[in-house]
Amino acid sequence: MKLTVDLEICIVAGECYYNHPTLLKRNEETGCPDILVAELTSDDDIREAREAAEVCPSQAIAVID
Ligand code: SF4
Numbered sequence: 001m002k003l004t005v006d007l008e009i010c011i012v013a014g015e016c017y018y019n020h021p022t023l024l025k026r027n028e029e030t031g032c033p034d035i036l037v038a039e040l041t042s043d044d045d046i047r048e049a050r051e052a053a054e055v056c057p058s059q060a061i062a063v064i065d
Helices: 015-019 044-055
Strands: 002-005 024-026 033-035 061-065
Touching: 002 015, 002 024, 002 044, 015 044, 044 061
Parallel strands: none
Antiparallel strands: 002 061, 024 033
């Protein structure tokens, strides 16, 4: 499974990288998230990615097959 972020609709709320720092990191220039783990292989990573997608206020984060 893959973690994706649509930076066109990210509103830089920061929920994703503050709550899931193992998967996402704040880009110092844009404030948008950089993806640290794009390929989700463990159950923990998949669960965290789904949580990040749920809390993103702009629905910019997706977990896809
Ligand atoms: S939670 Fe969503 S809107 Fe906020 S920084 Fe992350 S991707 Fe952007």
